[in-house]
Amino acid sequence: MNKDEQQLIFVSTVKQRMTCFKADELELTYLVSTAKNGVGEQINSECTPRGWHKCHSVIGLENQVNSVFVGRVWTGEIYSEELAKEFPERDWILTRIIRLEGLESGRNKGEGVDSFDRFIYIHGTPDSTRLGQPGSHGCIRMNNAQIMELSCWVTTNTLVYIE
DSSP, X not given: OOGGGOEEEXXXXXXXXXXXXXXXXXXXXXXXXXXXXXXXXXXXXXXXXXXXXXXXXXXXXXXXXXXXXXXXXXXXXXXXXXXXXXXXXXXXXXXXXXXXXXXXXXXXXXTXXXXXXXXXXXXXXXXXXXXXXXOXXXXXXXOHHHHHHHHHHOOTTOEXXXX
């Protein structure tokens, strides 16, 4: 990808918004939900890590909307309200996973703070989940139709800045 085509995702934890740029032009804007515990990089904090990241991989491109993932693997389940009642404690990771890799040593990369090792994603969430307010366990939650759109837009060169 040439420099003029560079993609950038900017996530505002204050505004609970994601804006996506290509070649310095605004292309996409989404309402999201970041961590209920706020921002922070420490392992087991359940906080959303700040700073520069890149999209490491996209998981689930072949799956249908509301496919349920555990450990980045499709369980064979399709999310429904009935399934949610059966497993009320699950943190629902649905439809697509964009796995993030931290780029700043000591901040979001390396021992005790590594976004990749913490399994920080941008992922789909049940349609009943309120977006626009913090609520995740550290990841960035999105509407399912929008995570499908974003998953087709990103590449492994896409930079992500979280503030």
